[in-house]
Amino acid sequence: MTDNPNTQxxxxxxxxxxxxxxxxxxxxxxxxxxxxDVFEEVNFSLAKGEFVCIIGHSGCGKSTILNALAGLDxxxxxxxxxxxxxxxxxxxxxxVVFQNYSLMPWLSALKNVIFGVRARWPQWSxxxxxxxxxxxxxxxxxxxxxxxxxxQLSGGMRQRVSIARAFATQxxxxxxxxPFGALDALTRGVIQDELVKVWSETRQTVFMITHDVDEAIxxxxxxxxxxxxxxxxxxxxxxxxxxxxxLRTTIFQxxxxxQTRNYLVDFLINRSGDEHASADDNVPTRMPDxxxxxxxPEHA
Numbered sequence: 001m002t003d004n005p006n007t008q009x010x011x012x013x014x015x016x017x018x019x020x021x022x023x024x025x026x027x028x029x030x031x032x033x034x035x036x037d038v039f040e041e042v043n044f045s046l047a048k049g050e051f052v053c054i055i056g057h058s059g060c061g062k063s064t065i066l067n068a069l070a071g072l073d074x075x076x077x078x079x080x081x082x083x084x085x086x087x088x089x090x091x092x093x094x095x096v097v098f099q100n101y102s103l104m105p106w107l108s109a110l111k112n113v114i115f116g117v118r119a120r121w122p123q124w125s126x127x128x129x130x131x132x133x134x135x136x137x138x139x140x141x142x143x144x145x146x147x148x149x150x151x152q153l154s155g156g157m158r159q160r161v162s163i164a165r166a167f168a169t170q171x172x173x174x175x176x177x178x179p180f181g182a183l184d185a186l187t188r189g190v191i192q193d194e195l196v197k198v199w200s201e202t203r204q205t206v207f208m209i210t211h212d213v214d215e216a217i218x219x220x221x222x223x224x225x226x227x228x229x230x231x232x233x234x235x236x237x238x239x240x241x242x243x244x245x246x247l248r249t250t251i252f253q254x255x256x257x258x259q260t261r262n263y264l265v266d267f268l269i270n271r272s273g274d275e276h277a278s279a280d281d282n283v284p285t286r287m288p289d290x291x292x293x294x295x296x297p298e299h300a
Contacts, residue, residue: 017045020081038059053216054208055210062209096174099177102162110137110146113136114130141194163191167199213265235267
């Protein structure tokens with residue numbers, strides 16, 4: 001693995017100023033009366049329209065970071081600046097898709113999306129809200145299920161509604177907390193394709209948690225690797241240098257896929273527990289070494 005000579009560190013790259021996270025830390029009390037730092041000195045920034053995935057073992061604080069970005073949790077230290085404004089609480093400028101769908105069971109798929117769109121643009125006419133909501137449900141392939149309630153939808157279809165609602169409100173930052181974690185592999189793959197299609201059209205800024213290395217390579221521009229908690233940090237940032245559009249059926253034909261995958265799996269298995277991970281607050285973005293063997297290791 002070598003540094004990319006064309007990539008600057010987080011603190012000096014002028015293009016990555018849309019979202020800035022500086023010195024983020026979260027401390028929780030322990031049953032014994034002390035405190036534990038789940039993560040500390042988390043520093044990163046995102047460019048507008050960038051798709052970033054974050055990977056790390058359970059307990060490293062990924063979801064807590066996402067909740068802080070959403071304004072649903074307050075960090076113990078540090079700042080989050082989105083589009084020039086500090087994040088201090090929830091806002092329609094930030095949309096969240098959770099693993100458990102979070103739909104209103106008494107509303108149809110269309111009305112679930114309409115609810116979010118109407119809240120985002122209360123000045124719009126009924127016809128404008130309806131047309132906008134239908135457009136995003138169509139993008140995720142739910143034209144035939146507009147009037148079904150969540151109980152009448154499969155798990156995959158429910159998550160499509162959640163994704164459609166999140167994208168339809170056009171938030172400045174879209175936060176995805178393992179949105180496909182509860183789905184079977186086949187359904188997961190189909191919805192990954194739907195997500196790529198919607199993101200390709202909207203180019204919204206996305207921060208996504210995943211445990212799936214292949215999913216991260218398929219979706220992300222960059223992948224953040226968390227060291228193990230407690231006292232976790234973002235240890236490395238990996239550039240996914242595979243041209244878009246990327247397809248699940250062909251991405252494995254690109255040698256860079258194996259180079260990137262090998263590196264990520266090696267980090268998760270062998271290096272995520274390094275206590276010295278990310279001692280430098282300005283973590284450079286890295287790219288896989290072109291000398292990395294193309295043979296893919298076993299799945300993590």
